[in-house]
Amino acid sequence: MPYSHLNQPLVVANVHSLVTDILANTISFNETMDKLNGLYYPFMNHLNTELFYTQPVLAFFSSTQAIVGDTYPENVIWDHDKTKRFINILSCYKNDIENERQAFIYQESQNKRELECYVNNLSNHYSRLLFIRIDLKYAKETRHHVSIEDFDCHMRKFRELVSNKKTCFEYLQGNAWALEQGGVEGGLHCHLLLMYDGSKIQNDWYLAREVGEKWKMVTGGLGEYYNYHDKKTKQDYERNGKLGIGMIHQNNPIEVENALRTALYLTKPEKVDQYLKVKVSGMRTFGHGTFRTAKRRGLPPISK
Structure with a gap:
């Protein structure tokens, strides 16, 4: 990959990977030196003190x-001398990097429990739910035009459409989303789960x-998407025995279990290499809708 053409998210992802590889002793000295020479200038060129970076990037x-x-x-x-000094100094940040990694795992575990409760509440309430799974991303040939600020802006606009419940979101009863970033390729993407009233739409x-x-x-x-709902993928x-998308019936425990497994893919603590390497201030990377609404049976009215 020609480093001079890396955009902001991609160069940050490469820097993050370089640091973790060095600390894990999975990269040679000469390769480290080559990558330093390739990455240092584009990284400094894209550096923005208003953004938030991971501990490996800060290190x-x-x-x-x-x-x-x-x-x-x-x-x-x-x-050779500068590279050797860099590797030695980098080791001082090993604890900070590991603490961040553990914090991510803990937060993902919390998100997983929260999402499980949310999906179970919906599944217990509706006799049929139409589960939609789709990945929102950027085309390979255009993603070098996309900054983290662009991604944040696009996701905010998209979530607003979801919240408005118009057009293709009309019968939506629940949703969840998780923002991630690939490793060295650095691709920004969103895993999206949508749950519709199965009596209204099929x-x-x-x-x-x-x-x-x-x-x-x-x-x-600039965007593209992956649709999991084609016939071959579902087959x-x-x-x-793992079909957890499409129509899910409350009285079919296997369908409900598979749908929950599909939903929980959004929050996998073991995906430590997939979290965002750079963020905008206040940027959320995970969220879901609210189950408790005045329309749902058996719930007290919501005070205003």
């Missing part, structure tokens, strides 16, 4: 600055496509 910045100081980034050459493939097209509209054509899941 990269602090360690490099301790060595090269105020030298113009384009003039910095990472030779065509899951068509509905998923409509949702995906809304995402493309919000992103101005593969069904063959393996």
Whole structure:
């Protein structure tokens, strides 16, 4: 990958991976030196003090600055001596990086419990729910145009459409979403779960496509999506006894169990390499709708 063409999220993802590889001793000295020479200038060029970075990225910045100081980034050459010093200094941040990793695992565990309760409440309330799973992302050929600020803006606009419950969101009864970022490829994406009233709407493939097209509209054509609801994909899941999308019937325990498993993919504590490496201030990376509404049977009215 030509480092000079990396955009902000991609260069940050590469820096994050470099640091974790160094601390895990899974990268050679020469490869480290090559990557430092490729990544340092684009990283400094994209650096924005108003954004929030992961501990590995902060460790990269602090360690490099301790060595090269105020030298113009384009003039910095990472030779054998500088690279060795960088690796030595980086080890001082190992505890901070591990603490952040553990905090992520704990938060994902909390999110998992919260989402499980939410989905169970909905499944227990509706006799039929249409489960839609779709991944919202950016086309490979255009994602270098997308910054973390763009992603945050696109997601806010998209969630507003979901909340308005118009067009393809009309019969929506529940939703959950999780923002993630790939490893070295650095692709920003959203795992989305939508749960519709199954007595009102049935065509899951068509509905998923409509949702995906809304995402493309919000992103101005930069976005693309993965629709899990084509016939072959669903048949593969069904063959393996794991079909948890489409129409889920409350009186079918296997369907309900599979649907819950599908939902909980959004919150997997073991996916420690998938969290965002850079964030906008106040940016949420996980959320779901509210179950308690005045319309639901057996619940006291909501005070205003």
